[in-house]
Amino acid sequence: MDTLTPLLPILRPDLAVFDAARARQNQLTKPPGSLGVLEDVACRFAAWQRRVKPEALKPAITVFAADHGVAEDGVSAFPQAVTAEMVKNFAAGGAAICVLARANGARLEVVDVGVASELDPALPIVHAKVAKGSANLAREAALTEVQLTAALEAGAAAARRAIDAGAKLLVAGDMGIANTTPSAALICAYTGLNIDVVVGRGTGVDDAGLARKRVAVAAGLARVAGRNLSASQTLAELGGLEIAAIAGFYLEGARLGVPSLVDGFIATAAALAACRINPGLADWLLASHVSQETGHALAIQALGLAPLVDLKMRLGEGSGAAVCLPLIAQAIALHNEMATFLEAGVSDGL
Structure with missing residues (x-):
């Protein structure tokens, strides 16, 4: 136990939302993982905000x-x-x-x-x-x-x-x-x-x-x-x-x-x-x-x-x-605004 500062509770990010955001990334009109770290960043903001589509950066x-x-x-x-x-x-x-x-x-x-x-x-x-x-x-x-x-x-x-x-x-x-x-x-x-x-x-x-x-x-x-x-x-x-x-x-x-x-x-x-x-x-x-x-x-x-x-x-x-x-x-905007394969009518064969 730290002797000078109280260990105030810090909740974990929502891992279920992270997984849902990752699933969305994999349905966007691009090869899965092709946006690299930008995908990870967007999913982390989704988990932090507890929203599959996180709010714009403020x-x-x-x-x-x-x-x-x-x-x-x-x-x-x-x-x-x-x-x-x-x-x-x-x-x-x-x-x-x-x-x-x-x-x-x-x-x-x-x-x-x-x-x-x-x-x-x-x-x-x-x-x-x-x-x-x-x-x-x-x-x-x-x-x-x-x-x-x-x-x-x-x-x-x-x-x-x-x-x-x-x-x-x-x-x-x-x-x-x-x-x-x-x-x-x-x-x-x-x-x-x-x-x-x-x-x-x-x-x-x-x-x-x-x-x-x-x-x-x-x-x-x-x-x-x-x-x-x-x-x-x-x-x-x-x-x-x-x-x-x-x-x-x-x-x-x-x-x-x-x-x-x-x-x-x-x-x-x-x-x-x-x-x-x-x-x-x-x-x-x-x-x-x-x-x-x-x-x-x-x-x-x-x-x-x-x-x-x-x-x-x-x-x-x-x-x-x-x-x-x-x-x-831009990572958040791509995550939120790109079309999925279904929305765009694009074959998901990548």
């Missing part, structure tokens, strides 16, 4: 922003002030995820869950700051239990807002200078993978910066080694406020019967944490892309998922997931 993107104490160890190519500056850019509509949200007709919300700087209360974002960043995971617990609980709830509240607004698919994005370091630490802790295959260059650190990241991750892992921590306690020790919020976002979405499309390295670390907290979440996740960040492909495998695309991206913000939205929308 995506909602939430970007969670926070800072990290481990930034003081020189693990990022950018100064910590960039986190707040990018939040302002999100609010002004100028970031990549803003463009992608508009292009896909997706609801976009930005949540300050732990930016170190004070942000203007008039900014059109959700002000849900738990703390001014995390502590340095290399030296002490990144989050207190109180902070972890508050961050998980901030993410859950964001999921509820999105679903109340009609979302049928959730996408979590991240913004936080140095956040690939806690993400790498979490992935190593949850999977047992070696630091050298997980810790990457993040925003583009040089060899010296990469070495500092590996030292920081190693220090954090050594600090918690042998302590028999629960999944939530591991998240508090090695994670960050936006990572915890994303975990809460995924968990609440699944509890309410809405799947999440997982973005890149940070989002996948959060998904791993959330699945360790409540393994039932795994049935409600879809991997979007494989990031160029070292270790991301291995982390996706640890979730038992396979990415839809590999576009050599490593931006974060939810951008890799957002570029997959048209693909998913």
Whole structure:
């Protein structure tokens, strides 16, 4: 039993509806299986929505922003002030995820869950700051239990807002200078993978910066080694406020019967944490892309998922997931709107 977070019930997707959707796919005017992964995606949405013909995609993107104490160890190519500056850019509509949200007709919300700087209360974002960043995971617990609980709830509240607004698919994005370091630490802790295959260059650190990241991750892992921590306690020790919020976002979405499309390295670390907290979440996740960040492909495998695309991206913000939205929308449209052999009067001899 996880000691910090309640294991709220997560229902399984409707497997009978999945089978019925698969049967429909096999009656559409095409050779069975010829649409490949698109068929699987459509059937999964049918099972999630409990409808043989799922409703059209209604995506909602939430970007969670926070800072990290481990930034003081020189693990990022950018100064910590960039986190707040990018939040302002999100609010002004100028970031990549803003463009992608508009292009896909997706609801976009930005949540300050732990930016170190004070942000203007008039900014059109959700002000849900738990703390001014995390502590340095290399030296002490990144989050207190109180902070972890508050961050998980901030993410859950964001999921509820999105679903109340009609979302049928959730996408979590991240913004936080140095956040690939806690993400790498979490992935190593949850999977047992070696630091050298997980810790990457993040925003583009040089060899010296990469070495500092590996030292920081190693220090954090050594600090918690042998302590028999629960999944939530591991998240508090090695994670960050936006990572915890994303975990809460995924968990609440699944509890309410809405799947999440997982973005890149940070989002996948959060998904791993959330699945360790409540393994039932795994049935409600879809991997979007494989990031160029070292270790991301291995982390996706640890979730038992396979990415839809590999576009050599490593931006974060939810951008890799957002570029997959048209693909998913088309998978659902094909499933719903193609004629069956009987409807088209075509001989079923394929």
